[in-house]
Amino acid sequence: MNKAYDKSTQVVCKALDIDLAELNDWNCCGASAYMSIHEMKAHLLSARNLVLAEKEKKDLVVVCPACLTTLTKTNHYLAEESRFKRTIETSLKAANLQYRGSVKVRHLLEVIVNEVGEQEVKARIKRKLSGLKVAPYYGCQLTRPFGEIDDKEFPVILDRLLTWIGAEPVDFPLKTKCCGGLLMMTNEDVALGLNRNILDCAKQKEAECIVTICPLCHMNIETYQGDVNKMFGTDFKIPALYFTQLMGLAFGFSRKELGIDDEMISSRPLLEKHLEVIG
Amino acid sequence: MIAAFRAGMLDKVLKSNTIWLCSSCYSCTVRCPSGIKLTDIMYELKRLAIEFGLTPKGAKAPVVAKLFVDIVNEKGRVAEVPLVSRFMLKTNPLGAFKMIPRAAKMYKRGRMPMTSHKIKGIAELEKCAGAMTEPMISGLHPGSAKEERS
Numbered sequence: 166m167n168k169a170y171d172k173s174t175q176v177v178c179k180a181l182d183i184d185l186a187e188l189n190d191w192n193c194c195g196a197s198a199y200m201s202i203h204e205m206k207a208h209l210l211s212a213r214n215l216v217l218a219e220k221e222k223k224d225l226v227v228v229c230p231a232c233l234t235t236l237t238k239t240n241h242y243l244a245e246e247s248r249f250k251r252t253i254e255t256s257l258k259a260a261n262l263q264y265r266g267s268v269k270v271r272h273l274l275e276v277i278v279n280e281v282g283e284q285e286v287k288a289r290i291k292r293k294l295s296g297l298k299v300a301p302y303y304g305c306q307l308t309r310p311f312g313e314i315d316d317k318e319f320p321v322i323l324d325r326l327l328t329w330i331g332a333e334p335v336d337f338p339l340k341t342k343c344c345g346g347l348l349m350m351t352n353e354d355v356a357l358g359l360n361r362n363i364l365d366c367a368k369q370k371e372a373e374c375i376v377t378i379c380p381l382c383h384m385n386i387e388t389y390q391g392d393v394n395k396m397f398g399t400d401f402k403i404p405a406l407y408f409t410q411l412m413g414l415a416f417g418f419s420r421k422e423l424g425i426d427d428e429m430i431s432s433r434p435l436l437e438k439h440l441e442v443i444g
Numbered sequence: 445m446i447a448a449f450r451a452g453m454l455d456k457v458l459k460s461n462t463i464w465l466c467s468s469c470y471s472c473t474v475r476c477p478s479g480i481k482l483t484d485i486m487y488e489l490k491r492l493a494i495e496f497g498l499t500p501k502g503a504k505a506p507v508v509a510k511l512f513v514d515i516v517n518e519k520g521r522v523a524e525v526p527l528v529s530r531f532m533l534k535t536n537p538l539g540a541f542k543m544i545p546r547a548a549k550m551y552k553r554g555r556m557p558m559t560s561h562k563i564k565g566i567a568e569l570e571k572c573a574g575a576m577t578e579p580m581i582s583g584l585h586p587g588s589a590k591e592e593r594s
Contacts, residue, residue, distance in 0.1 A: 167555055168554040169554075190564050190565050191521075192516070192521060192563050193516050193520060193521045193522050195516060197467070197468040197487075198512035198513065199509075199513055200487050201491065201506075201509040202494060202509050202510060203579060204487070204488075204579065204580045204581065205579050205580060205581060206576065209569070209573060210516070213565065213569060213572070234470075246581075249581055252576065252577055252578045252581065255576075255577055256575050257572055258575070259571045259575030260568040260569075260571040260572050262568070262572070305467075305468075305470060305471070309469065309470035310481075310483065312474065317474040342469075343471065345467055346468065347505070348465065348467050348505075350504070350528070351464070351504035351505040351508055352465060352504070352505070355465060388546065388550065388555075424554075427555060428553075429549060429550075429553075
């Protein structure tokens with residue numbers, strides 16, 4: 166995973182007294198690529214992660230919406246489809262593994278908003294992000310297809326969190342439009358077009374930076390801005406930060422601790438303008 | 445696509461580039477008033493196209509998907525560099541040079557994991573996959589049908 170997202174996640178969770186423990190020997194969820202080749206083997210990948218989490222008697226918290234959707238999908242099918250369940254159970258049994266269905270799969274954003282809550286988040290604020298206008302970008306798979314966390318197309322959960330830490334989320338109609346995902350590798354022109362729309366919307370809404378909750382969205386929207394500009398003759402220069410990085414800043418952590426300055430488009434001028442130490 | 449499919453032109457559908465432009469964002473799935481799981485249909489069509497060897501000529505998405513699967517099967521996890529470098533070698537060895545400046549910038553910023561870590565449970569995963577009785581179960585609809593399908 167992206168180092169900046171990893172670092173900022175660890176730091177923020179520690180500050181919020183969330184006890185994160187990396188799942189021992191986890192495997193890749195397979196994302197959309199594995200599912201395009203083998204259906205049930207793709208589900209088996211998720212099933213093994215669920216088994217491992219159940220063994221440790223823990224819920225699975227992820228910071229990647231693709232992992233969230235993949236794992237949740239398998240979890241749902243296991244609970245609701247008898248033939249599916251039988252097939253996975255038979256496979257797991259070959260390695261003496263068993264899943265009873267006790268694990269919940271959650272995205273960290275949702276845990277922070279619903280479990281930790283407004284009061285606890287606000288209690289840790291040491292710096293004000295005074296008037297920082299941000300575009301909350303959710304991407305596709307946090308809320309789709311299941312919609313368990315929030316509205317499938319116009320969620321507000323990230324907007325709420327951003328308000329708690331003093332930022333100003335702009336009204337952002339493209340908040341759940343697709344960034345193209347892996348298409349950036351395979352059909353670059355299509356993906357660049359999608360990112361142009363998102364960037365254009367952020368600019369029109371006068372957002373000074375884009376806040377992301379997905380490593381792939383972050384990569385596409387941030388590192389490929391130069392390519393978007395080249396292809397469409399635009400002049401976007403909008404920094405992108407992970408929601409955990411922005412939280413960490415509000416909590417008083419240094420840029421280094423949060424992996425800020427790893428970006429291609431520096432957020433330094435912006436943060437210098439807005440960050441204000443309280444008392 | 446759906447019209448062509450219903451008209452029985454399966455080969456045309458499977459050879460089309462359209463199915464490989466689906467990034468699985470599930471917009472269509474959540475908007476369909478009849479509850480058709482269109483994203484899952486796209487997955488199914490992708491799998492069928494690969495099974496019948498009908499992927500469109502020059503399409504890169506099936507190449508990436510296959511490499512991704514290879515690396516997961518081999519290591520259990522996937523890092524960016526092994527995936528991208530194998531992919532470039534297969535599809536566009538000269539184009540790899542174009543990517544070097546960005547890759548270098550990202551490497552410098554700690555944003556380019558170089559190797560895929562091999563998990564301990566890889567044999568365990570292989571064993572499970574080997575014991576799989578049904579590789580595909582078509583028409584899964586969570587919640588909508590709990591009974592057995594033939």
